[in-house]
Amino acid sequence: MNVVDISSEDPFVKLSKDFIENPYPYYDRLREKGNLVWSSAGEKRWMTTSYDTSVTVLNDPRFSVEYPAEQLEPLSEYINNPAYSDLLTGLTKFMVAQDPPQHTRIRKLANKAFTRAEVTEMSDRITNIVDELIDRVAASGEMDLIADFAFPLPITIICEVLGIPACDHDKMRDWTNSISLALEPILDVNNVPASAKAATELFDYLKVLIAERKKTPTNDLLSAFVQAEEEGDCLNLDELLSNMLLLIIAGHDTTVNLIGNGMLALTQNPDSMSKLRSQPELIPLAIEEFLRYQSPAQLTERFALSDMHFEGHELKKGDRVVVIIGGANRDPSRFEFPNVLNIERQPNKHIAFGQGIHFCLGAPLARFEAKIAFERLLVRLPEITLNCEKPEFRESAFFRGLQQLPLRFAVN
Numbered sequence: 116m117n118v119v120d121i122s123s124e125d126p127f128v129k130l131s132k133d134f135i136e137n138p139y140p141y142y143d144r145l146r147e148k149g150n151l152v153w154s155s156a157g158e159k160r161w162m163t164t165s166y167d168t169s170v171t172v173l174n175d176p177r178f179s180v181e182y183p184a185e186q187l188e189p190l191s192e193y194i195n196n197p198a199y200s201d202l203l204t205g206l207t208k209f210m211v212a213q214d215p216p217q218h219t220r221i222r223k224l225a226n227k228a229f230t231r232a233e234v235t236e237m238s239d240r241i242t243n244i245v246d247e248l249i250d251r252v253a254a255s256g257e258m259d260l261i262a263d264f265a266f267p268l269p270i271t272i273i274c275e276v277l278g279i280p281a282c283d284h285d286k287m288r289d290w291t292n293s294i295s296l297a298l299e300p301i302l303d304v305n306n307v308p309a310s311a312k313a314a315t316e317l318f319d320y321l322k323v324l325i326a327e328r329k330k331t332p333t334n335d336l337l338s339a340f341v342q343a344e345e346e347g348d349c350l351n352l353d354e355l356l357s358n359m360l361l362l363i364i365a366g367h368d369t370t371v372n373l374i375g376n377g378m379l380a381l382t383q384n385p386d387s388m389s390k391l392r393s394q395p396e397l398i399p400l401a402i403e404e405f406l407r408y409q410s411p412a413q414l415t416e417r418f419a420l421s422d423m424h425f426e427g428h429e430l431k432k433g434d435r436v437v438v439i440i441g442g443a444n445r446d447p448s449r450f451e452f453p454n455v456l457n458i459e460r461q462p463n464k465h466i467a468f469g470q471g472i473h474f475c476l477g478a479p480l481a482r483f484e485a486k487i488a489f490e491r492l493l494v495r496l497p498e499i500t501l502n503c504e505k506p507e508f509r510e511s512a513f514f515r516g517l518q519q520l521p522l523r524f525a526v527n
């Protein structure tokens with residue numbers, strides 16, 4: 116099969132305003148060109164926006180999540196520089212960047228804290244935080260849903276699960292926002308020093324916390340990780356730091372966007388908002404649709420472990436394949452009217468939480484937080500409407516989320 120080279124129109128090389136506002140027409144164009152297209156612009160890579168191909172890549176053990184040496188070569192200036200070593204550790208030792216058997220071992224340790232049963236036990240705490248956040252704005256008739264609600268909720272929860280004191284939650288946001296820039300599909304080298312500084316500061320902070328938990332364990336996840344490490348059950352310091360980083364990033368950045376994107380979709384589809392107010396039992400289905408319609412994590416990537424024949428193409432060992440989750444979730448061959456929000460869509464087998472062995476560990480927590488958030492927001496705030504012309508999305512190809520979401524509502 117001929118390789119379709121889309122380098123000249125690669126949307127990731129320079130993120131345009133148009134793309135940030137609405138990436139889906141770009142994804143449609145890539146999909147029309149083939150299930151797997153090639154770009155040699157910037158970091159060379161295959162890309163897919165096809166649902167079936169995305170699912171196949173994510174389930175195929177011939178692909179790895181670990182960076183192959185060939186891909187790291189252009190970054191050798193950073194890799195060999197001690198100032199960047201924490202950032203490198205941070206982004207390579209966490210479970211989502213590890214293949215089995217390391218992946219299996221680490222995931223098993225973290226798994227216990229995030230099962231549906233564990234998460235359901237957090238119900239009262241989540242409801243309390245949600246109500247406290249709504250109390251702060253209810254009398255004013257307006258709010259920025261992102262700053263006033265969608266950000267503080269998940270960061271409070273994930274930090275409580277991990278055992279990070281409440282007074283440090285803002286610091287976590289600043290550090291992880293900076294580090295996340297290094298996750299973009301095309302790395303902007305200008306951001307690397309700030310990302311590296313943030314990684315070092317975060318790790319210095321966590322090392323103090325780890326030392327405290329070693330002395331006096333509590334019932335948080337950090338203590339569980341530290342004890343497991345001490346029992347010889349595997350987590351070394353680098354793995355511990357890196358997985359804490361992953362949980363903090365994954366635990367809040369994506370859930371903020373699920374809540375923000377979901378509420379934006381409802382303000383743009385007032386009939387759906389009314390329906391959810393009168394039939395709150397539909398909220399879990401609506402959340403699945405928010406995840407599909409504006410997937411908070413828009414992409415992930417894999418690397419070919421060997422030369423292989425795949426989807427009619429010859430892939431070389433080390434080739435990078437970017438799976439565009441946001442595009443796969445709008446594939447018309449899988450989803451009828453994919454660009455329409457349908458809060459009762461069934462079946463809705465979106466891949467917003469990934470697929471296969473790296474399927475999102477925090478999916479039960481994210482779904483549960485979002486369910487309580489929408490239940491309480493819709494009960495407590497009547498007549499929610501948008502309080503700006505057009506809310507802007509963050510400049511990221513990786514995360515899809517709003518910078519602000521100004522809302523107006525009636526005061527009871």
Ligand code: HEM
Pocket residue numbers: 210211212222229273361362365366367369370373410411412415416440466467468469470472473474475476477478480481
């Ligand atoms: C709406 C919210 C969320 C979305 C859309 C999301 C999305 C994803 C996706 C797409 C993956 C797979 C990445 C890949 O295969 O390369 C993933 C993995 C992961 N997520 Fe989430 N996530 C969310 C919330 C959370 C939360 C709340 C946590 C933590 C409590 C979390 C922790 C993780 C972890 C640890 C992994 C790696 C799992 C592994 O490698 O086995 N996520 N997430």
